[in-house]
Amino acid sequence: MAWLEELNNNVTTAAGLAEIFSDIVIDKKIEDVLEKYPISIPRYYLSLINRDDPNDPIRKMCVPSFGEMDIGGSFDTSGENDNTVITGMQHKYSQTALILSTYCCAMYCRHCFRKRMVGAASNEVAIDFDKIFEYIKEYNEITNVLVSGGDAFLINNAVIENYLSALSSIDHLDYIRFGTRTPVVLPQRITEDTELVEILSRYNEKKQIYIVTQFNHPNEITDQSKEAVRLLRKAGIVIKNQTVLLKGINDKPETLGTLFRELTKIGVIPYYVFQCRPVSGVKNQFQVPIRDGYEIIEQAKNMQNGNGKCFRYAMSNKRGKVEIIGKGLNEGEMIFKFHQAKDKENRGKIFTKVLSKNECWVD
Numbered sequence: 001m002a003w004l005e006e007l008n009n010n011v012t013t014a015a016g017l018a019e020i021f022s023d024i025v026i027d028k029k030i031e032d033v034l035e036k037y038p039i040s041i042p043r044y045y046l047s048l049i050n051r052d053d054p055n056d057p058i059r060k061m062c063v064p065s066f067g068e069m070d071i072g073g074s075f076d077t078s079g080e081n082d083n084t085v086i087t088g089m090q091h092k093y094s095q096t097a098l099i100l101s102t103y104c105c106a107m108y109c110r111h112c113f114r115k116r117m118v119g120a121a122s123n124e125v126a127i128d129f130d131k132i133f134e135y136i137k138e139y140n141e142i143t144n145v146l147v148s149g150g151d152a153f154l155i156n157n158a159v160i161e162n163y164l165s166a167l168s169s170i171d172h173l174d175y176i177r178f179g180t181r182t183p184v185v186l187p188q189r190i191t192e193d194t195e196l197v198e199i200l201s202r203y204n205e206k207k208q209i210y211i212v213t214q215f216n217h218p219n220e221i222t223d224q225s226k227e228a229v230r231l232l233r234k235a236g237i238v239i240k241n242q243t244v245l246l247k248g249i250n251d252k253p254e255t256l257g258t259l260f261r262e263l264t265k266i267g268v269i270p271y272y273v274f275q276c277r278p279v280s281g282v283k284n285q286f287q288v289p290i291r292d293g294y295e296i297i298e299q300a301k302n303m304q305n306g307n308g309k310c311f312r313y314a315m316s317n318k319r320g321k322v323e324i325i326g327k328g329l330n331e332g333e334m335i336f337k338f339h340q341a342k343d344k345e346n347r348g349k350i351f352t353k354v355l356s357k358n359e360c361w362v363d
């Protein structure tokens, strides 16, 4: 298939990068970064970069830097290991089951919070789907399943169909979600694979399918990504976007404001803006302090109509999904609310915390 050829043509080596970027030198330092955190960049995504600009936002999301060797932070900031009930399946919130379907992605984003596993053979991905299926069937409380990864659309169509066939037969599921960045980084996965769209369309008749994707910058919205979105929407799929707030990439009100407007224009609903997690190799490069993040996001919201501002600014920590609601009365005080909570007693609770100017995370 054409998209597989495209994927196989990804840049995956330091030599490949050096051919494209004149400032990249092949040496032990860069080889060390790549050995620890692999790269894989679709040529399509590379074509969105202004090569004369070393600070190009698209470049920062796909081209590695030495900052990734910084060991500050941790690899599992939201307790994924503790919430794993079967290999490859997490059950943190009572209504949601999360399946790690693969460790592969069309592109390995430098800011990924699953940096510990993407691109490397991982023992965290699902191996016994029957067992997972039985678990979900047993738990009436589960109302939705998120098939994620890695990138859920990197699994092949037959396996996607197996997931859909099994999950759509469970009455107590309201809908099925797929987490994929392919509309953004490799839209050919959708535009050049009519079979995938046909499968999604068919099962969408039985059970509503959602796609959760991640556009982080307006430059990612192109004719190709729009076409991928159009085809999915034509098939009846609802597409929601989770942006990650990233230093040097989208930490300006105008950038985020434009992104949300462009997304709503093409029928993609801004759903969350996530605080970047304190992940090793990510934290010191990409995190924006929470107090600044709040100001940026409020200004971006002011540029939107109702649809453009229906997202939440939130962070996923070990206790739950915590919304950053606003500023308190005291200097540096911020107000938070548990939007989702691992411990049922915390659901809906509000708390405040005084943050220093540079604080980027609340545990």
Ligand code: SF4
Residues within 6 Å of the ligand: 104, 105, 106, 107, 108, 109, 111, 112, 113, 114, 118, 149, 150, 151, 180, 181
């Ligand atoms: S596509 Fe998603 S899972 Fe894959 S590297 Fe990017 S952020 Fe991580």
